[in-house]
Amino acid sequence: MKELDRLRDALRAFAAARDWERFHAPKNLAMALSVEAAELLEVFQWMTEADSRNLEPAAKTAASEEIADVLLYLIVLSDALDIDPVAAAERKMVANAQKYPVEKARGTHKKYTQL
Amino acid sequence: MKELDRLRDALRAFAAARDWERFHAPKNLAMALSVEAAELLEVFQWMTEADSRNLEPAAKTAASEEIADVLLYLIVLSDALDIDPVAAAERKMVANAQKYPVEKARGTHKKYTQL
Amino acid sequence: MKELDRLRDALRAFAAARDWERFHAPKNLAMALSVEAAELLEVFQWMTEADSRNLEPAAKTAASEEIADVLLYLIVLSDALDIDPVAAAERKMVANAQKYPVEKARGTHKKYTQL
Amino acid sequence: MKELDRLRDALRAFAAARDWERFHAPKNLAMALSVEAAELLEVFQWMTEADSRNLEPAAKTAASEEIADVLLYLIVLSDALDIDPVAAAERKMVANAQKYPVEKARGTHKKYTQL
Numbered sequence: 001m002k003e004l005d006r007l008r009d010a011l012r013a014f015a016a017a018r019d020w021e022r023f024h025a026p027k028n029l030a031m032a033l034s035v036e037a038a039e040l041l042e043v044f045q046w047m048t049e050a051d052s053r054n055l056e057p058a059a060k061t062a063a064s065e066e067i068a069d070v071l072l073y074l075i076v077l078s079d080a081l082d083i084d085p086v087a088a089a090e091r092k093m094v095a096n097a098q099k100y101p102v103e104k105a106r107g108t109h110k111k112y113t114q115l
Numbered sequence: 116m117k118e119l120d121r122l123r124d125a126l127r128a129f130a131a132a133r134d135w136e137r138f139h140a141p142k143n144l145a146m147a148l149s150v151e152a153a154e155l156l157e158v159f160q161w162m163t164e165a166d167s168r169n170l171e172p173a174a175k176t177a178a179s180e181e182i183a184d185v186l187l188y189l190i191v192l193s194d195a196l197d198i199d200p201v202a203a204a205e206r207k208m209v210a211n212a213q214k215y216p217v218e219k220a221r222g223t224h225k226k227y228t229q230l
Numbered sequence: 231m232k233e234l235d236r237l238r239d240a241l242r243a244f245a246a247a248r249d250w251e252r253f254h255a256p257k258n259l260a261m262a263l264s265v266e267a268a269e270l271l272e273v274f275q276w277m278t279e280a281d282s283r284n285l286e287p288a289a290k291t292a293a294s295e296e297i298a299d300v301l302l303y304l305i306v307l308s309d310a311l312d313i314d315p316v317a318a319a320e321r322k323m324v325a326n327a328q329k330y331p332v333e334k335a336r337g338t339h340k341k342y343t344q345l
Numbered sequence: 346m347k348e349l350d351r352l353r354d355a356l357r358a359f360a361a362a363r364d365w366e367r368f369h370a371p372k373n374l375a376m377a378l379s380v381e382a383a384e385l386l387e388v389f390q391w392m393t394e395a396d397s398r399n400l401e402p403a404a405k406t407a408a409s410e411e412i413a414d415v416l417l418y419l420i421v422l423s424d425a426l427d428i429d430p431v432a433a434a435e436r437k438m439v440a441n442a443q444k445y446p447v448e449k450a451r452g453t454h455k456k457y458t459q460l
Contacts (some may be wrong), residue, residue: 003201005123019222023276026178027159027167029274030152034379035186037145037152038268044142045261046253046454049393050182053143055196063141064198067206070148071200072181081170084181085148085186086118090175092183093125100133107134109391138391146390149264155382160376161339161368163279224276233347233431240438248445249452257389257397260382263412263415264372267369270422270451276378282372283433284365287369293371294428297419301430304415307385311400313409313422315416316348323355337364 006084008075029077036073037040040066119201122188124144144192151188155181234316235247245306259307266303270296349431354422360421374422381418385411 015021044052045065055063078085130136158177159167170178193200245251272281273293287295308315351397360366389397400408437458 004118007201007204007208014208014211017217017229018220020124020220020224022222023224024169025164025167027162027164028275030156031169031271031376034149034152034156034197035268035275037149037185038265038271041145041149041268042265044145045258045265047142049140049142052140052145055124055141055194061197061199062128063196065207067193068194070152070185071127071201071204071269072142072207074185074189075204078182081178081182083175085123085182086177088183089122089186089190092180092187093122093129097302102119102132105133105135107137109138111136114214143390145262146386150387150390156376156383157380160373160380209399224357233349237431237434237438243373244441247447248450250450250451250454253454254398255394255397257392257394260386260389262380264382264386267379267415270442271375271379272446274375277372279372281372282370282375283425290426290428294433295437297423297426297428297430298433300382300415301379301434302437304412304419308412311405311408311412313405313412315412316352318409318413318460319416319420322410322417323352323359326359327380331347332362335363335365337367339365341455343456 002086007072008079011072011076012079024076024080026077026080027067029073029080032078033070033073036066036069040070116202119190126187127189127194137184139191139195140194141195144195148185148188148192151181151184153186157220178208232316236303237302238309241302241306242309254306254310256307256310259310261302263300263303263307266296266299270300347431349420352417355423356417356421357424361384368422369425371422371425374418374425378415378418380412382416385415 015024040063043059047059047097074085079090130139155178158174158181164176189200193203246252274295276291300321305313306316316327360369384406388404388411416418421431423433
């Protein structure tokens with residue numbers, strides 16, 4: 001069984017046991033995901049870029065917990081919408097390869113339409 | 116090979132070919148992740164909760180693309196921090212089971228400390 | 231003196247007394263603003279729309295504090311960029327009136343280009 | 346008349362003319378505010394801190410438009426909740442002065458509880 005499917009099944013059981021499906025409208029889950037993404041952002045907000053590449057242990061632990069929360073809500077939301085996140089990511093990788101061809105995108109992070 | 120590891124390797128090759136590692140400080144990647152989470156949020160912002168449970172095809176496609184972007188940046192950020200997102204999520208599931216015991220959390224989405 | 235200018239001056243003095251200007255790169259301030267906006271979002275995340283129109287006192291207090299934080303960071307960021315936020319908002323009101331003409335926008339929140 | 350009250354009245358008339366009050370549940374407005382804060386964040390996401398202190402004209406214009414959007418939604422949301430954002434900000438300034446005393450906060454952006 002794939003690893004995200006295993007997490008999805010565990011999350012379904014977790015929500016069912018607590019009668020939480022009623023709260024899990026995709027609108028609410030997208031809000032929760034944004035909130036967790038911001039908690040992850042908060043870890044880095046006053047740090048230099050260089051420091052963010054060499055996290056102190058406490059910051060790394062905090063980042064790890066917020067990454068977990070983002071992934072968990074992403075799985076619950078995808079499940080509620082009947083979307084396979086890995087398949088969607090694989091399709092996006094193909095699209096990105098066309099959108100940002102190597103010869104035009106090398107060393108610049110401008111959007112392709114701006115090149 | 117696990118599915119997120121496969122995506123991680125593809126993303127490493129994608130960034131290396133474009134010389135984009137220089138932009139990929141965790142601080143910047145956490146910003147990009149938050150921006151994508153907000154683009155996902157935008158899909159639902161004027162929708163009722165009920166409508167968000169029954170997306171029209173165009174909205175479902177849009178949600179799918181933003182879910183892909185969130186997952187891709189989550190993988191790149193985790194890789195930059197040397198964090199395994201699935202292992203972190205599994206640890207968080209264990210912690211959440213203790214934080215939200217079934218008998219206290221049933222049917223309420225208040226935080227346990229508020230119960 | 232205008233009310234936002236008064237807050238701006240107080241915020242300048244506050245940061246100077248604490249030697250915080252060094253942290254106040256616009257990039258960092260935009261991150262802090264996003265984090266505060268997410269904390270405001272968190273107040274509403276499991277609420278129905280109807281409940282959000284009739285907040286309990288504790289939620290209203292929480293919303294008020296987060297609104298304050300968003301406004302304060304918006305002022306600090308605008309000051310760092312030498313942008314007048316009220317003048318920018320007035321220009322945007324003019325642009326929005328052209329973008330969303332009454333006869334086309336009435337009762338729909340789709341973007342004008344989608345109408 | 347105060348400047349934010351003037352904007353608030355203009356925004357009320359704008360929404361009423363378009364029959365948009367029905368969309369303006371505080372829950373939805375908090376989502377819109379978060380989305381705009383993320384669009385502001387996006388302006389800075391691949392920039393160095395140093396570059397963010399010296400914006401090119403196109404980036405400054407983009408930042409100015411997003412600052413306007415954040416302020417406008419903050420006013421609409423505050424109005425929907427019957428909260429005076431300037432009074433809330435003034436109260437927060439008093440609380441922050443107690444939370445971050447000069448002698449402890451000088452030169453560090455750690456939260457006071459961490460000092």
